[in-house]
Amino acid sequence: MTKFGRHDDKTLLSLMTESSIKALEDAGAGDRNIDAVYAASMLAGELNHQVAVGSALVDQLALVPAAADRVENGPASGGSAVKNAYCAIACGLYDTALVTGGEKMRHVPGEVITDYIATMTNIEAEYIHGVTLPSLAGMLARLYMERYGVTEEDLARVAVKNHLNGSKNPYAHIQQPVTLEGIYGSPEAEVNNPIISDPIRMYHCCPVTDGAASVLLAATEKAREFTDTPIRITGVGQATDRMAVQDRKDPAVLEALRVSAAQAFKMSKTTPRDMSFAELHDAFTILEIVESEDAGFFEKGTGPKALRDGVTALDGKFPINPSGGLKARGHPVGATGVAQIVEMTWQLRGEADRRQVKNAQRAFSCNLGGFANNVVAFVLERI
């Protein structure tokens, strides 16, 4: 990974090149031919005026004539790129594939980004009425408050936990811990943590981030040529949900996550109980709570209790987002799904330093496109 954060002095392509080279060097593959390059970016053309960024990347990396594509699935572009690279290797077409997700967003006014992201809502039923992703998160949080008793304090607790984890991650955008009093229930909090979309406040939202992340995938029988500690993708899932939240059976359920997680667990012959930790898509803190339930780690409605009891803390029974999550690591949209795989790889190798999850054997990730209308899930394991 590059450090996530603000990179005014770098182009999207240079960020993606940087993380790619790091991944190739980590695998001792700097002088190897790679069969294919999968680039993930949500807004390369819109924000950085560069289309076909996969072709540009393979040229920059001197990996010609490797095949190269860009995969775009909104903020799940990274997960989708990993999935497609996985399929290309699994079907035998390629032995090796580099996957690089990247986004450069901070140079663009926030309202432009919010608008592009809002084009992932239903155009006729949501977008034209001014619906944005923060507003959908606000409505989901309100529904969860009414139905399951989640509180604004719980939303803040996710932020406190993930900022603490992020403070131990040198790649995180925000490495500053926050206290509960600093962002909840105090006069100070009213100033520090203004309302964005009631009851969603600033510290319930991930930042806008520049950055890139890369992984090198290889066929199982080839992996040991690159590393003594290969990590295996044993489960892959992807599912969609109705685009407009109003069309969903239950707006408090992330059905696409349920289906994609079930696919990934089934394929890997595991259950949620077998996971050592998870990297979830906490673009808003409410999402981490809901995902922790719909992925199958906690019964519906009990996510907040697990959080309050410290179960999901770094030293808890089931750590969630040891990386700091989107909340603290940051969310360069096209890079996030790949960064999740990178974090899981480091954790499963025991290379996560101060944020290391003890005895990490298996891990789960989910990467959300749109407002959870497209979810990509993975199970990774030590081999």
Place this chain on the structure above:
Amino acid sequence: MTKFGRHDDKTLLSLMTESSIKALEDAGAGDRNIDAVYAASMLAGELNHQVAVGSALVDQLALVPAAADRVENGPASGGSAVKNAYCAIACGLYDTALVTGGEKMRHVPGEVITDYIATMTNIEAEYIHGVTLPSLAGMLARLYMERYGVTEEDLARVAVKNHLNGSKNPYAHIQQPVTLEGIYGSPEAEVNNPIISDPIRMYHCCPVTDGAASVLLAATEKAREFTDTPIRITGVGQATDRMAVQDRKDPAVLEALRVSAAQAFKMSKTTPRDMSFAELHDAFTILEIVESEDAGFFEKGTGPKALRDGVTALDGKFPINPSGGLKARGHPVGATGVAQIVEMTWQLRGEADRRQVKNAQRAFSCNLGGFANNVVAFVLERI
């Protein structure tokens, strides 16, 4: 396919929905679950303000919870989407995948489109100096004139041939035949066929087009559930070349085409001589000539002679672009690679009516991203 042309009254999403439904109905799959949807579009966000168009399409088609991604590889987005769908089926993850390519471009000023397309050139070595794709085509044509004696008349002959084929294709953007005298060597031609980028003239360029095309892919053992005349993808190839033409070993050689075509022929255990016809990427007429050589159908430098001798005409020994090609069918960039697969399928099934290639058994296509710096190639066969 939708008809290719100008569709002011339709959105990109409605065009993609229309071709998708046609493909599903053609396969008798209107009431079937489909495992995955692959959307191809080069400029959905830039020109149509819609990101994550795969998610939108799966929702429109009521195919939720099918997996959905967008694949982008410039004007080879369609080919890349077919390839990735192929891999997902070939590795056993899915049994069925709908691939839909679409682009809506004609509502946007031409200079905006030319500019976005030019971002596929090398930013530092080409783009910032004003290089566009028509200018690269002009330089390639000039080099071919000097080295291999191709003439402006030859460039016009490609247009005459492809317009004639397009006049027999009810889906083509331009169904009007043109005469050689009308576009070459006459006082009338000087007016009809102005210079765009010397020696490239207007009739040496494909039009800017709106449209969408779809194919349903299925695992071999499932295909007969959908049709009595399945067509098999037996060869797949994809390769890149240096982005900047000045960095290539020989600017008159489309090396990425050579490599990707060789991959596709090897995988299908065929040779160029086994093909009944080909759908080539004639975004500029010079490209059809060069591709006909670098794909392996004619010796280097002899493409113009084959053209002049009528070998590549619809009733010739080896028809090229029976559909009319990009020149007459039109070039909605993200749709083109899928439209090539559609045309090959119709031809191999014997359903191409007035433009039917006699005894079509096997066919080859190539889809070019950038100025041939990323090429996707296929071999399709009757089974």
